[in-house]
Amino acid sequence: MNLLLKNIYWASDGKNITTDIRISRGVISEIGTLSSLKREKTIDFKNHFLYPGLINSHDHLEMNLYPLMGNPFYNNYTEWAQDIYKPTESPVKEIEGTGIKDRLIWGGIKNLISGVTTVVHHNPWNRHLSKKKFPVKVKETAWAHSLVFEKNIQKKIPKKSLPFVIHAAEGLDDFAQHEILKLNGLGLLRANTVLIHAVALNEENKKLIEQTEASVIWCPSSNLFMFGKTAPVDEIKIKTKVALGTDSTMTGSPTLLDEMRVARNTNLATPKEIYEMVTSIPAKIFGLERPEIKIGNRADFWISPIIHEDYLENIFKIDSSKIRAVFVNGKFRFGDADLATDIGADGYQLSWASKWIAYDIFSLKKRIESKTKDACNQNPLWKMFFGE
């Protein structure tokens, strides 16, 4: 289906642009003053900003039915893991008893509703993640959980320069700090290494990361929840590639838009830098198409009403309930119910904020509830979708 977006605004290289955009066969095919073609849906987006789809650089997709877990603060991630992993107790018992496919789709939906069109998944690969209909695109990488929780780390090392993702220096104590040295000693600190968290960094650690050109994924809400402190992003961002990730709802923000606000409130990065951390920087780290409104690019984008006249500032004023539309590969997947009607998209109307989604969220809810009863009720996304 061709789609023509009329009178939409966006900014590129500091310039504001208002124009029309044609979407055909899943890509942005034309930009300029355009008139409708036969059999083309035309929608006027006056007073709306168009943004390229965001990249969430760290999530465990199947872990997003959880509420925040634990009784912080902790000294490092092993203390947290011991505290929360009680497989015979609620809510772990119930949530782990649900189907993996449903949990993964829920994680995909979490990302979709905040303008994310690509997510980097940290956990075993599952064939459902590469399906065309999965809510967002999922980037597969080589990965290990962490130095402590990985039995045979050498086996997980990729042969070529594929990104290799690992939780590291997640904590405040000497143990967490020592992980960077240990990784380096194992020859695992390299230009393709992607360190998740990197909270406990001394001067030597920062230098090692800089010299090896490893990247860092910043998850401020998770760090602040577990440790009351986050990575020294103000210092490391100067010479190291830093991107932003939510982590799962066990410790992190409900959505990437929330995470961007948390990042901003730390004052460790500017709005522009935070925007780059969810677009151009992760594209570089993970070898993805740079998110841009450009002819020939995949039609992965989202549309928001203009609440603040500044293009970047507006993102920090938006939450999922205000997003007008999210498109993946040119397909409308989440947004306002009236827009779904105008476009003629098949899907499901939600009671939350007059929204619409392309996925059968009600059957998903039923299947999950048959295993969990009320164990998901404290999950922030569950509350948002199904709360009173």
Ligand SMILES: [Zn+2]
């Ligand atoms: Zn994680």
